[in-house]
Each structure stands twice: as structure tokens, then as C-alpha cells.
Amino acid sequence: MEQTLDGKPMTDNIAVEDLVNFVDFNNLFYSPAFAASCFDLTTRRLADIESENGLDIRRIPRGASSARTYTAADIFDISALRRTLGQAKGLARQIVVSTFVQKGGTAKTTTAVGLGICAQMAGLRTLIIDNDPQGDTSSMLGYDPDLGPEDLDEMGIPADRLVDGHLGNLISPLLRMRPFDNKSLAQVIKKPFGENGIHLIPADSYxxxxxxxxxxSNNPDMWYAKWIEDATNGKNPDCDLSGYDLIIFDNAPSGSRLTKNSVASSELLLCPVRMDKFSFRALIRLHEWCARFAKEYSYSPAIAAIPTMFKRNRTRLLNNLVRLNELFPGGVTEEKIYFSEDYEKALDVGVPLMLWKGANKETLNAARSVYSEILDRIRNLAKAG
Incomplete structure (x- = not known):
């Protein structure tokens, strides 16, 4: 194996530490117990659904018999089937949400992806829009925005993992200044877990x-809202968003023009925040930012503040939680994301936590509880009209 100038090992002239952690989601296999837990079903009930509807789930040898095994695409296919059967329901109307906290490292991307996966499993057709030029959401779902066609070929990564379009290509036709080539939604959209999984509009630095x-432009904070309205009401034939129940924007930790546009188009802000003093200060800034936004636009989305990296029986954290509820009365989730090394390990493995079979059961259940609570809020918003 060759060495770099600083002594690091090389593989085919690429430093080992620089290799992208490519994960082929089609080659990740899950047990019946994991698949059933995604729907809060027993394995027996899951098997009945498959048998009653002629689903062909692959089997692998196990001793003298065999056992069912699932891909993520299989799990999402079952979710789509359950919706067709009336066992899961969509929303009364489309809802748009955005992540936003003016501080990094609070689990915004993990929240956006985790909620999207759980929403899709619950029967909601979900679109995630990476609204951060850094592209962390895209990377978490298997699309590294820094890799060009030659890089993918050299690393043996499928060509369909190329990020060759983003939100700008879709909104550009609305603007006088058109910085990007016009593209249709079909040219930009990514489907990391198949047609029935979550869909993604990726991002890159451009x-x-x-x-x-x-x-x-004129009214510079309102273009996302116009784009969504046109694309949902049949006014944009190249971009049809009418089939999505839920649209989730994941934002950079800043109040940029891109972020303001997503907030102006949203009915709910997802605000994950650590209870340490530095992140809590970011929540206070968020409260002030929302107040300014509401004053300027006579509109303010609802808040779902999510305590993250929470540790039990820590007096300071509990005191900050009390203050958080005072800042956002009725806006703080009852459930919390508890501190767990599983989040970092899932990132290292390259699989979203909600689809990582190596996660501790308690970690998964706590996260599912949080996302279920948020989905209840989303359903109530949709019913309220």
C-alpha cells in the first residue's frame, strides 16, 4: 500500500481517511422484529399482512428452515400498502415544516431525517429538502455533494448518487436573476429507499x-412559499408537489435568506436544542428572531422545541428545561432525545439512526416517541386548516 507524504496509507492513490463511507441501502437487511417495530406491530401481524396481500419477502437460510429478511425499501413498501389498506392515513392537507436553530450541533439534520423516515413509515408521503449549501442532509441519505462523476467512478460508487441539481434549479424560473439551469423535479429528485420511501431534493455549495x-428580487423571503403553492396547485407542470403530505426543509444554523424563505413557507418550526447553556442561549435568540419575524410579516409558524442530548437527573438541565417551557409555552415536546453514543455511531456507519439496526432499543424507542409526538402536532395542524 502506498504512503502519502505525511505517512498516511493510500488505496489506489486515495488517502484511506478521505474515502467516502458509501453505504448501499439495498444491501442492508433487517429482521422481522425490526421491521415490525417500525409500525408498532407484532411479527405475527406483520406476517399476516404480507400473506394476505401476496407480498414476496426474501428469506434467508436459518438452520433447517429459513427466516424473512427485509430491506429498507421493503419496509417502506409495506408502509405504502398499509396506507392503501386504510391502516395508515395521510394528512387532511399538505403541511410544510422547517428545522431552525441559530447554532450548530443541536441535531437539526438528524431530526429532519429521523422525522421524515418515521413520517413515511406512518403513511405520510414525505419530501425532505436540503436547504443548507453544506449538504449534510444529502450526505446522511447517501448523496455526498462534494463528489463529481469522476470521483464516484474512481471510488466505485453508483452514478445515481451524483448530486446534479438542487432547489435552486427548481425555483430559478421564478426569478429575474436566474443563476442556474432550469430543471424539472424528476431531474433533481433522489429516492434513496425507492419510490415508496422518503424523497429528497439534495443540496450542494452552489x-x-x-x-x-x-x-x-422583490419580496425576497416569499419565493419558496410561491414555488410550493404553484407546484402544489398544478401551476408548474415541471414540478408537481401535490402528492406529498409533508415537506421538511433542513436549514443551516443561520438566519440566511434561504432559511427565512423556508420559515415563511412553513407552519411549524422544528427546533432541537441541547439543554447546555450555550445552546440555550441560541434558543433565546430564536425566540427573539421569531418575534421579529412575526412583527415584520404578521405571521409566525408554530414552534416544536425538542430537548436533545438530554441527561436524566441533572439539576442544571432540568432548570433550563423549565425556562424553555416558559419561553415557548405549549411548544416544547413532552418527550426528549436522550444522550446516546448511538447517534454518533450511526453517523460513522453512514446509516440514519432510525434505520440503523445496531442502535440500542431504548435509543430508538425514545426517538420514535419524539417523532410520534411531532407527527401528532402535524396532523392537528392539518385538521385545523
Whole structure:
């Protein structure tokens, strides 16, 4: 094996530490117990659904017999079937939500992806839009925005993992200043877990140019809202969003023009926050930012503040939680995301936590409880009209 100038091992002239952690989601296999837990079903009931509807789930040898094994696509196919059978329901109307906290490291991307996966499993057709030029959401779902066609070929990564379009390509036709080539939704959309899984509009660093174009436009904070309205009501034949129940924007930790646009188009802000003093200060800034936004636009989305990295029986954290509820009365989730090394390990493995079979059962159940609570809020918003 060759060595770099600083002594690091190389593989085919690529430093080992620089290799992308490519995960082929089609080659991740789950047990019946894991698949059933995604729907809060027993394995027996899951098997009955498959038998009653002629689902062909692969089997692997196990001793003298065999056992069912599932891919993520299989799990999402079952979710779509349950919706067709009336065992899971969509929303009364489409809801748009955004992540936003003016501080990094609070689990915004983990929240956006985790909620999207749980929403899709619950029967909601979900679109995640990576609204951060850094592209962390895209990377978490298997689309590294820093890799070009040659990189993918050299690393043996399938060509369909290329990020070759983003939100700017879809919104550009609305703007006088058009920084990107026009593309249809079909040219930009990614489906990491198949047609029945969550869908993704990825991002890369060029998305920053959309912010420049928005700055030069009239009503610069309202273009996302117009784009969604047109794309949902049949006014944009190249971009049909009418089939989605839930649209989730994941934002950078800043109040940029891109973020303001997503907030202006949203009915709910997802605000994951650690209870340490530094993150809590970010929540206070968020409260002030929302107040300014509401004053300027006579509109303010609902807040879902989510305590993250929480540790039990810590007096300081409990005191901060009390203050958080005072800042956002009725907006703080009852459930919490508790501290767990599983989150970091899932990132290292390259699999979203909600689909990582190596996660501790308690970690998964706590996260599912939080996302279930948020989904209840989303359903209530949809019913309220």
C-alpha cells in the first residue's frame, strides 16, 4: 500500500481517511422484529399482512428452515400498502415544516431525517429538502455533494448518487436573476429507499447562489412559499408537489435568506436544542428572531422545541428545561432525545439512526416517541386548516 507524504496509507492513490463511507441501502437487511417495530406491530401481524396481500419477502437460510429478511425499501413498501389498506392515513392537507436553530450541533439534520423516515413509515408521503449549501442532509441519505462523476467512478460508487441539481434549479424560473439551469423535479429528485420511501431534493455549495438571486428580487423571503403553492396547485407542470403530505426543509444554523424563505413557507418550526447553556442561549435568540419575524410579516409558524442530548437527573438541565417551557409555552415536546453514543455511531456507519439496526432499543424507542409526538402536532395542524 502506498504512503502519502505525511505517512498516511493510500488505496489506489486515495488517502484511506478521505474515502467516502458509501453505504448501499439495498444491501442492508433487517429482521422481522425490526421491521415490525417500525409500525408498532407484532411479527405475527406483520406476517399476516404480507400473506394476505401476496407480498414476496426474501428469506434467508436459518438452520433447517429459513427466516424473512427485509430491506429498507421493503419496509417502506409495506408502509405504502398499509396506507392503501386504510391502516395508515395521510394528512387532511399538505403541511410544510422547517428545522431552525441559530447554532450548530443541536441535531437539526438528524431530526429532519429521523422525522421524515418515521413520517413515511406512518403513511405520510414525505419530501425532505436540503436547504443548507453544506449538504449534510444529502450526505446522511447517501448523496455526498462534494463528489463529481469522476470521483464516484474512481471510488466505485453508483452514478445515481451524483448530486446534479438542487432547489435552486427548481425555483430559478421564478426569478429575474436566474443563476442556474432550469430543471424539472424528476431531474433533481433522489429516492434513496425507492419510490415508496422518503424523497429528497439534495443540496450542494452552489445553493448559496440562490441566496444572492433572492436578495436581488422583490419580496425576497416569499419565493419558496410561491414555488410550493404553484407546484402544489398544478401551476408548474415541471414540478408537481401535490402528492406529498409533508415537506421538511433542513436549514443551516443561520438566519440566511434561504432559511427565512423556508420559515415563511412553513407552519411549524422544528427546533432541537441541547439543554447546555450555550445552546440555550441560541434558543433565546430564536425566540427573539421569531418575534421579529412575526412583527415584520404578521405571521409566525408554530414552534416544536425538542430537548436533545438530554441527561436524566441533572439539576442544571432540568432548570433550563423549565425556562424553555416558559419561553415557548405549549411548544416544547413532552418527550426528549436522550444522550446516546448511538447517534454518533450511526453517523460513522453512514446509516440514519432510525434505520440503523445496531442502535440500542431504548435509543430508538425514545426517538420514535419524539417523532410520534411531532407527527401528532402535524396532523392537528392539518385538521385545523
Amino acid at each position: 445553493l448559496e447562489d440562490l441566496g444572492v438571486a433572492l436578495d436581488a
